[in-house]
Amino acid sequence: MNPGDPIAAIAIASILFVIGLLGVMVRRNLLFMLISVEIMLNAAALAFIAAGARWHAADGQVMFLMIIAYAAAEAAVGLAIVLRMHAAGRGTLDADTGNRLKG
Amino acid sequence: MAALLPLIILCPLAVAVILLLSRGTMPARATCGLVGVGMGLCALFGVIEAVTFLNGPDSTGALHVVLWHWIHVGGFDTSFALTLDRLSLVMMLVVSCIGFLILVYACSYMRDDPDIARFFVYMNLFVASMLLLVLSSDMIAVYFGWEGVGVCSYLLIGFWYHETPNANAARKAFVVTRIGDALFLVALLLLATGVGSLDFNAVIQAAPHAPHAAITLATLLLLGGAVAKSAQLPLQTWLPDAMAGPTPVSALIHAATMVTAGVYLIARLHAVFLLTPGVMLLCAVIGFVTILFAAGSALVQTDIKRVLAYSTMSQLGYMYMALGCGAWQGAMFHLVTHAFFKALLFMAAGSIILRVHHEQDIFKMGGLRQEMPGVFWAFIAGSAALAGLPLITAGYFSKEMILTSAYNVAPLFWLGGILGAFLTSIYIFRCVFITFWGEARTHAHGRTGIVQAVPLAILGVLAIIGGWMEVPDSLGSVHIFSNLLSPVLGELPEEHGGAVLLLIGSIVPLIGVSLAWMLWKPTGRAPEALDQPLVRVLRADWGFDALYDVVFVRPYLALGRLNRNDFIDRLYDLLASVTQFFGRAFGLMQTGQVRRYAAWIAVGTVLALCLAV
Amino acid sequence: MSIPLAIYGLVAVCAAAMVITRTIAVHALVYMVATLLALACVFDTLGAPFAAALExxxxAGAIMVLFVFVVMMVNLGRPDQEREKSWLTVGTWIVPALLALILLCTLLFGASHVTADPMPMAAGGPIGPQAVGLRLYGPYLLTVELSSFxxxxxxxxxxxxGRRIGERQE
Structure with missing residues (x-):
């Protein structure tokens, strides 16, 4: 394995994270925001894997498993909310309309 | 019998709990029966315990019963333990037996009160606390009992709380004794840090090695606590007002037991007090001043219970003078005889008050001798003991014991004591003559029942013959009482001038009684004489109430008025409004749009990373 | 940097960029799957075959299918595509893009800064499922329990x- 790999992997993870964040900030559709969040989660997972490779430890992959579990739970709840919004007559899934908690 | 010792405390406590849980639904007869059985068992156990202890193998030592380990933290170790030695035995017998008599009397006295159950809850709680105070071997538990009797005293003084003066008197008693309680607590903390334990034995053993300044301060503070509890100068103002409570309360708490707790405590710690002669001198001086002060006030009171309250104060002054002179046995002996005759006097006064429609002004009584002969003789017995009429009364022997010791320490104390005895005989027989002789100004109704009469009779007999367990050498040398206590309190010192002092001490009360006879017997002296300036000052507690009103109460009220708008609270209001302002400001950021939040989180992340990298 | 890693990384980044710019949800999901597969390859390159398989x-298998189901249920059609287009104007992109750029710079700077020292023991071959399992059910047992919660x-x-989908409230 090339010693430079983990640094490059961290760089990829950073780029992916920023792309995901950009997606969350730009998209108004809740479904796309959820997908963007998935990208961010994957970026974090990649960072863990890279760190694990850097130290040659299994802990990175353990954390990856945790992130998968977290992503599954998050997707389940998030998609349930999407379905709920759709069923409640807000078919556009516009996240900006859910602003009744305005200060 | 170690098993019996906790039961002595548990009996009244159990009665209190049962009565409390019954919420006053129990009929008055059942309540009285329960109280009688509970206190009877308490007194019975007390007597059995005393007899077995004195006949036991270790009758000069102490019976130690550890109930449970209480506090164990750092180097500080405390068990919840009871100790029975000869000193606590005396106190325990006084509290349980006299307590029993008074509670039996109270059954009759409070018969028609709708709140009788509440009354007996407080009373039994009081007895339990007092027994805990007397029997526990550790000063933390003593403090527990000390506060317990304080609370019960407060509750009982304000028992008829529907009337404002009673509630005020209760508050006054509570606040004034609280000063002493605070001093006591500080003394405990000092001892705990200086000695490392609050067990009486450990304190007594460690005290000579502890820093002298700390011990002096601790004894001074303990004296302060005792002084407040015993209504000695300068914390005496609460006791006369405490007479607002029912009369059995005055008999039990404000004459026989609670007010003597301080005397017991100092006697218990006499080895520590011996290390600090200055504090002992102060103690003697306080007693000396209080004797004369209270006797002077008692001379001009018109309320029969207030006369007795001031006389209690004065008699406690004798005990403090004795303690200050190192006459521990004398103080304890006077404590016991005083418990006999003062409880008797209060209960007799209570019977009178009941018969004359709750009239307490002696100038509105008069001529009651024929109408209530039994009560009259009981009151006479009590008065004679209080005045210390020679040979035939208990008060004579205990007072002479104190006076002889005082003479051997400082003749001035003796002189004060004799003067006090003179005043005592005048004021109490003034009360007797005005109440029982002269023309009748009121009509007594009903009869004094057997339930009241029996305790009166028993205490009357005790007030007469109780003194014969300690007769000075000049008169036949009986030393049952001092021998009983000498294993704990040390041998009696050799004393001089016995016979002459006894003679003077015998004559002075007789002169006082004769003087009272001449002054008040024929007419009962109209109350107009009370208008003279000196008398007015005496009646008003020598102006102490007014003084404290000006020095403490008014400035405090003024301070309160000054701070009516509570400027500290304003400060917090400012804090609140600032917070509110920022809350509103930041609230504007809460647009409710998830995307904005995500952007803000990104900004935060950037800032955090910039700080970290 | 090895050539395969660069290729897989490039694919992942480009696919991710496509995901967030699509106007049709199913297209975005397909690109997302492509991203995930590329990431799986990256994992494998980094010596984590087990993680790659799970990815x-x-x-790509389970969670993305969940998304596909939801897209089918909410049934986004042609008007939705038009609306998505109208939402994605240039104006909405400027500020987030600037912010993202700053964050990226910070992250890359930090990454280059931290990993400046040489690798102590990178040459140990791939870390297999066995090692992961031993760690997972050894020191991380509590974490596993918490994840299950x-x-x-x-x-x-x-x-x-989702209980009352289809029933209008009130």
Missing amino acids: VIVY LLLAGLVSAFHI
């Missing part, structure tokens, strides 16, 4: 939220 099976909570809340 394909669980992420998290999944349970997700299950319960998803069930609760």
Whole structure:
């Protein structure tokens, strides 16, 4: 394995994270925001894997498993909310309309 | 019998709990029966315990019963333990037996009160606390009992709380004794840090090695606590007002037991007090001043219970003078005889008050001798003991014991004591003559029942013959009482001038009684004489109430008025409004749009990373 | 940097960029799957074959299918595509892009800064499932339990939220 790999992997993870964040900030559709969040989660997972490779430890992959579990739970709840919004007559899934908690 | 010792405390406590849980639904007869059985068992156990202890193998030592380990933290170790030695035995017998008599009397006295159950809850709680105070071997538990009797005293003084003066008197008693309680607590903390334990034995053993300044301060503070509890100068103002409570309360708490707790405590710690002669001198001086002060006030009171309250104060002054002179046995002996005759006097006064429609002004009584002969003789017995009429009364022997010791320490104390005895005989027989002789100004109704009469009779007999367990050498040398206590309190010192002092001490009360006879017997002296300036000052507690009103109460009220708008609270209001302002400001950021939040989180992340990298 | 890693990384980044710019949800999902597969390859390159397999099976396989189901249920059509287009104007992009750029710079700077020292023991071959399992059920046992709680909570809340779909409230 090339010693430079983990640094490059961290760089990829950073780029992916920023792309995901950009997606969350730009998209108004809740479904796309959820997908963007998935990208961010994957970026974090990649960072863990890279760190694990850097130290040659299994802990990175353990954390990856945790992130998968977290992503599954998050997707389940998030998609349930999407379905709920759709069923409640807000078919556009516009996240900006859910602003009744305005200060 | 170690098993019996906790039961002595548990009996009244159990009665209190049962009565409390019954919420006053129990009929008055059942309540009285329960109280009688509970206190009877308490007194019975007390007597059995005393007899077995004195006949036991270790009758000069102490019976130690550890109930449970209480506090164990750092180097500080405390068990919840009871100790029975000869000193606590005396106190325990006084509290349980006299307590029993008074509670039996109270059954009759409070018969028609709708709140009788509440009354007996407080009373039994009081007895339990007092027994805990007397029997526990550790000063933390003593403090527990000390506060317990304080609370019960407060509750009982304000028992008829529907009337404002009673509630005020209760508050006054509570606040004034609280000063002493605070001093006591500080003394405990000092001892705990200086000695490392609050067990009486450990304190007594460690005290000579502890820093002298700390011990002096601790004894001074303990004296302060005792002084407040015993209504000695300068914390005496609460006791006369405490007479607002029912009369059995005055008999039990404000004459026989609670007010003597301080005397017991100092006697218990006499080895520590011996290390600090200055504090002992102060103690003697306080007693000396209080004797004369209270006797002077008692001379001009018109309320029969207030006369007795001031006389209690004065008699406690004798005990403090004795303690200050190192006459521990004398103080304890006077404590016991005083418990006999003062409880008797209060209960007799209570019977009178009941018969004359709750009239307490002696100038509105008069001529009651024929109408209530039994009560009259009981009151006479009590008065004679209080005045210390020679040979035939208990008060004579205990007072002479104190006076002889005082003479051997400082003749001035003796002189004060004799003067006090003179005043005592005048004021109490003034009360007797005005109440029982002269023309009748009121009509007594009903009869004094057997339930009241029996305790009166028993205490009357005790007030007469109780003194014969300690007769000075000049008169036949009986030393049952001092021998009983000498294993704990040390041998009696050799004393001089016995016979002459006894003679003077015998004559002075007789002169006082004769003087009272001449002054008040024929007419009962109209109350107009009370208008003279000196008398007015005496009646008003020598102006102490007014003084404290000006020095403490008014400035405090003024301070309160000054701070009516509570400027500290304003400060917090400012804090609140600032917070509110920022809350509103930041609230504007809460647009409710998830995307904005995500952007803000990104900004935060950037800032955090910039700080970290 | 090795050539395969560069290729896989490039694919992942480009696919991710496509995901967030699509106007049709199914297209975005397909690109997302491509991202995930590329990431699985990256994992494998980094010596984590087990993670790579799980990425394909669980992420690309299970979670993405969940998304596809939802897209089918909410039935986004032609008007939705038009609306998405109208939402994605240039104006909405400027500020987030600037912010993202700053964050990226910070992250890259930090990454280059931290990993400046040489690798102590990188040459140890891939870390297999056995090593992961031993760690997972050894020191991380409590974490596994907590994750199971998290999944349970997700299950319960998803069930609760989706319970009355189809019934109008009131």
